[in-house]
Amino acid sequence: MAVMNLAQERVLKVEAVVLEHQEWGEADRLLTLFTREYGRMRAIAKGVRRIRSRKAGHLEPFTRVALVLARGRDLWIITQAETLEANLALHGDLEGIGYASYVAELLERLTYEEGPNPNLYRLLVDTLRRLDENLDPPALILRYFELHILDLAGFRPELTECVTCRRLIQPEDQYFSSSLGGVLCPTCGKVEPSARPVSMNALRYLRHLQRSTYPEARRARPNPAITTEMERILRDYLTYILEARLNSPEFIRQVRQNLSTTESSSRPPEENASATISDTVIDL
Missing domain, CATH: 1.20.1440.120 (Recombination protein O, C-terminal domain)
Structure with a gap:
């Protein structure tokens, strides 16, 4: 029912997760959203790249938000945004960013625009929360x-x-x-x-x-x-x-490799040597 009425709506109130964003024009961003009510959508956040923008902090990737959208000429325009769940821990950790990006990329590749799927929305929200809590x-x-x-x-x-x-x-x-x-x-x-x-x-x-x-x-x-x-x-x-192939698994692999190299180089020389011998024996 939501899909049938969407073309007639001029203003929408939705709950959504920001999957990704990209620069649009001089100060705007084009956001890919997965909404509870309408599935995957795209919308423009005008002026969000300006320093004084009040909406910028609410529209980061992997954030669950309440939005008001107004119909533009070609795309929906975000007029109001309120954070419901920030998932802040994901933004401060490269591995966390990689895992969340994988979830977002996989969902985007397996869904179509403007097709409501509340069960999938709940799975997305729960998965990002679990990654953020890291339990x-x-x-x-x-x-x-x-x-x-x-x-x-x-x-x-x-x-x-x-x-x-x-x-x-x-x-x-x-x-x-x-x-x-x-x-x-x-x-x-x-x-x-x-x-x-x-x-x-x-x-x-x-x-x-x-x-x-x-x-x-x-x-x-x-x-x-x-x-x-x-x-x-x-x-x-x-x-x-x-x-x-998806792009995010390669990012995750590179992050893991860099972390492994960093941890190895920070060990005492004796510990590095024993670890190398042990790994070789296991491989054989």
Whole structure:
């Protein structure tokens, strides 16, 4: 109903999350918003780049805001803005910025403009809050977000039965095919060119995150190897769906690499040497 009436409206009151902004003209910004009422929208914040602008602090990326929009000639214009949830911790940490940017980029790539999805809006708000509070591992927060946005966007991966023979998956190592949209049993997976191995434990955790509420999901604590495997499976699946790689994961990788280099260089020489030997043994 909101989409049908939107073209007739001259003024809108919305609740939104600012996904990103870019410079527009001499003093304005073009904002991409995800609103509770109308889904993804774009709007102009006039004069927001001026030093004395009162709206600037309310319109930073990843901020949840209450807005009043007026219809312009081509785009909506933000006339009022009030911060509801600032998520300030995300702005002071490069890794946090990377994670939040990944959430925003993935949502933008999987949605269309002016298509209301209140459940997806709530997932976005909750995910940014969880990243900001930093009470749980980011990997858990992001894998939960990925699985549930895939569900809400109509790309839910099949994790309970073989996508080829439709037999229920048994407690053993399986295969996963991004092109077929889910898991395959060992018999079907061995003859499917697009299938890649997936361990029993990784599949078990993926299924747990997919079917659980977040309070239930956060009880899961997979080891680092399983966490990496889950990330690879979902990243490959998302790349196949989107037909392109996302930009923010590379930013996150570079930040992690820089932090690792900085931490290594700050260690005493003896500690650096022992760490290098240990890592080499593990790799072998």
